[in-house]
Amino acid sequence: MSMPKKNKVADKKRKVDFTTNKSLNKYRKIDLFKDKVDKTNHILKTVGLPKEW
Amino acid sequence: MIDDRYHIEVDEKNTVYEFVSIGSKGNVHKIVKYSETNLKNLYNLGFGDKDQDTSEVNDLVVTNNGDSQKVLSTVAATVYHFTDKYPDASIIAAGSTKARTRLYQMGISNNLEAIEKDFAVYGLKAKRWESFNKKASYEAFLVKRKKT
Numbered sequence: 549m550s551m552p553k554k555n556k557v558a559d560k561k562r563k564v565d566f567t568t569n570k571s572l573n574k575y576r577k578i579d580l581f582k583d584k585v586d587k588t589n590h591i592l593k594t595v596g597l598p599k600e601w
Numbered sequence: 602m603i604d605d606r607y608h609i610e611v612d613e614k615n616t617v618y619e620f621v622s623i624g625s626k627g628n629v630h631k632i633v634k635y636s637e638t639n640l641k642n643l644y645n646l647g648f649g650d651k652d653q654d655t656s657e658v659n660d661l662v663v664t665n666n667g668d669s670q671k672v673l674s675t676v677a678a679t680v681y682h683f684t685d686k687y688p689d690a691s692i693i694a695a696g697s698t699k700a701r702t703r704l705y706q707m708g709i710s711n712n713l714e715a716i717e718k719d720f721a722v723y724g725l726k727a728k729r730w731e732s733f734n735k736k737a738s739y740e741a742f743l744v745k746r747k748k749t
Binding site: 574 | 612634
């Protein structure tokens with residue numbers, strides 16, 4: 549089934565500005581924003597997610 | 602919101618993004634990283650400035666480069682791209698400062714109708730998640746791509 553034309557245009561527009569850069573791979577192994585991740589984990593532990601999630 | 606944005610580079614797993622903010626203070630490299638949390642398919646959105654000399658990333662620096670809307674639009678574009686690649690992912694975002702959280706809030710509020718076409722959006726207020734309300738003030742935001 550083909551994608552509706554409007555969606556194709558939006559999809560193309562969304563993807564056109566992205567370029568793969570292998571040098572960014574190193575950031576996956578670094579604990580960037582660790583305090584934020586800790587805070588998020590704290591929220592998940594104490595508040596959880598919305599019931600309807 | 603999504604149209605006026607910077608060119609974005611992405612790592613091979615589509616979890617780390619970089620773009621260059623161009624404004625009154627010069628060129629500032631920005632990093633967006635989607636980090637796994639303790640909950641499966643729940644990611645934290647981290648966002649900060651990259652030092653070009655050390656490659657270190659700081660999420661507390663205030664750049665004031667005069668392009669906050671374009672920066673916000675670019676971050677929003679990474680949310681679309683990330684959830685294109687990981688459609689089951691939910692994302693939690695909270696600003697590193699109250700000012701940045703307010704900026705996120707304004708960005709969502711000003712584009713809520715468009716965002717809600719593609720995402721379920723919740724805000725954290727008084728230790729409770731609620732469906733995003735433009736008039737409320739939130740500590741964090743939670744989004745999930747709607748199934749098409």
